[in-house]
Amino acid sequence: MRATLLFYNGPVLTGNGDANALAVANSTILAVGQADDLLDLAGPQTKVVDLGGRALLPGFNDAHIHLWKVAMLLRQVDVRPAAAPSIEAIVQAYATRAAGTPPGAWIEGRGFQESLLAERRSPTRYDLDRAAPDHPAFVTRTCGHIIVANSRALAAAGITRETPDPPGGEIDRDEHGEPTGILRERAMTLIRQVAPPPPQPLLQGALVEAAEQQLRLGITSVCDPGVDEYVLDAYLALERARALPIRVDLMALRFTPDGRRAELPTPFARDRLKLDTVKFFADGGLSGATAALSLPYRNQPAGSYGILYHEPEAFAEEVWRVHEAGLRVATHAIGDRTIEMVLDAYEAASSTEPGPPVKPLSPAGDRRHRIEHFGLPTTAHIVRAARLGVVVVPQPVFIHSLGRSFLTSLPETMLPQLYPLRALLDAGCTVALSSDAPVVPDNNPLLGLRAAADRTSADGVPISPQQAVSVTEALPLFSRGGALAEGQADRKGSLTPGQLADLCILSADPRAVPIEQLAELRVEITVLGGRIVYAA
Missing domain, CATH: 3.10.310.70 (Diaminopimelate Epimerase; Chain A, domain 1)
Incomplete structure (x- = not known):
């Protein structure tokens, strides 16, 4: 088979050894290896790209970005x-x-x-x-x-x-x-309940614009973690019109922004749009001092411990209903009190019959539940999440963008457990990194990589540096990690023959530049399904 697109003469970041060339056939990766071997796959119609020392990576996957809210902020x-x-x-x-x-x-x-x-x-x-x-x-x-x-x-x-x-x-x-x-x-x-939604044409147009922004960042897949029926209709309209620029994994809200309890969704999976997960909010945020903690916040009114959305028994019942329906559960849980409640509910659901069990990750596509953010877990929580096979989706970029708020409001004794990436990886947790934009103003994955590796706030203050991970460790968490979180690691997320040719080219190898210069790298080409969709 001839390649339709072929890259050579630069590091190809497979994670499994050195390669300097990659061949694409139509929408999937045909071969990865050395240029001397792969250049023979080129034919008269093959587009050949000389990397010139630039780095070829899997397309980034932002595993938790409110794309529709990013879109609306444009308006x-x-x-x-x-x-x-x-x-x-x-x-x-x-x-x-x-x-x-x-x-x-x-x-x-x-x-x-x-x-x-x-x-x-x-x-x-x-x-x-x-x-x-x-x-x-x-x-x-x-x-x-x-x-x-x-x-x-x-x-x-x-x-x-x-x-x-x-x-x-x-x-x-x-x-x-x-x-x-x-x-x-x-x-x-x-x-x-009383504010009107945006008109559908405005919402759909903004979604396309926001998705095109992601391509310029090298992002080929995202998870939009919380849509109601109205936003889902906008996504479906774009998908039917073949106008969705990137791949989107959706989570349906169980409780909508106007307070309604939504019906459970019918799952589906299409080329660029997928939904099989139900999203709950269980507490608030750390920077606004509404995440539910076991210790009081500092510099807040006396007795401020944050807000729990649900009573534990009621939440466990909600999780069970979704689990029993064969859907995945994802829960926003940041504070340690909340994480405890969510793990209790997940463990109860996975051990109760009838209903399919929550399986630890083995073959790609196993249905596993997720915890979004996982901001202040204890060591016991981390061990338990690993044992249950729960996927955790933290945002290291928070350290950079919201670090000043954390240092001001969090109990000092809790700072060592703040977004503890090192501890998560050491415990064997499945981790997918993300941005949570528009909570942060810049969802550039390279900024997230830097934050994971240097644990420094925007004004230069180190925050729990012992929880840092290397760039080499963090890179796959922004690609394969997101695919694992979606249950799609058999389809995308790594530079493996047969996988979707969702790729990005950076101006240099991120493993070889100083950490403080990571966010200065440029995305020069983005490829989706074997087609160049962005070129600087």
Whole structure:
């Protein structure tokens, strides 16, 4: 068989020895080896690419990125630190958007992080009232677990001083008992119930644009971990139109952003779109001090331990229902209290009949449950996750992007167990690395690699450096790791003959550059299914 695409004269990162050439036949990898052997596979129609010393890798797989939220941020008010470094800048950004928006129409934005704002506080309803007095408006914190709504939005949602905190949520109030506009965790559903969704054409167009951004980062596959029926319809429409630029693994939300309990989905697997997993949220985030801990947060109101979304018995029952239906379970669990509850539920589901068991990883495609983030596990949790075959999906880039918040708010005794990659690998856990964008402003996998290897915050402070891993160890966790997490490692994620030819070419070998220069490498070519879909 002749190759349709052939690369030579550069390191080919197979993870299993040296190679300097790779041949593709149509959509799959034909052969990997030495150029002297593989160049004979070229024919008159073969596109031959001289790597010139550049590195050829599997396409990156971001195993946890809210792609549809990344997409919508392209259309919403962007108040991430680079765009809005102060509350006054947030007010100005909303005022500018309000000036071009019909009165009464909703305005939404995302991205603030109070520790990085000049005022070192969160915005409130009154700040957004100044910006958009004639519009219901709200802004989501970078973590996605806190909303700030203005007075028009609070009124639309019926939130007053008499409104009780919903289970699993909190409404912040001032000294007079009035809502400040800050809504935490499930209290956000009160706004989501009344805020309209984006029009389908806008959502679909933004999804395509966001997916094309991923190709420029060398990302060929993503997992979008939490979609409701409306977002699923957008993905399905793109897939039917053959307009989806990358491969997407979807998770269906069991509880939707507006608080509804969704029906269990019908699983499916197509070339670029797959769904066989149900997503739960079990707690909040660390940077916003809503992840459920066994110790109180520092620099927070006394007795702040975070928020658990579910009672353990009710959560275990929910997990069992999904497990019994033959679907995979993925749970957002960051705090140590939450991780304990989730492991209890997974172990109970895997040991109860009827229902297929949760199998440890052996042949690719085994159905295994996942824990998203796994932010503060104890040693016992790590050992238990490995024994149960649970896939863990942490985000080392958090150390870089959110490190200042962690150092400010976490109990000091917990810092050694913060996103403990070294301990996870040493225990034999199956790990898939990811970004959780738009929680972080930059989902470049090379920045994630750097964070995994140097464990340093953006302002240069080391955080638990004993949990660092090498670049060589981290690289496959951004490709094969994601494929394992999806149950698709027999199809993609490594440079092996017969696998999908999803590839990327970097300007240099990431194993050979100083760690601090990793994020400076350039993605020069991205290949999806044997076709060059991006070239710098």
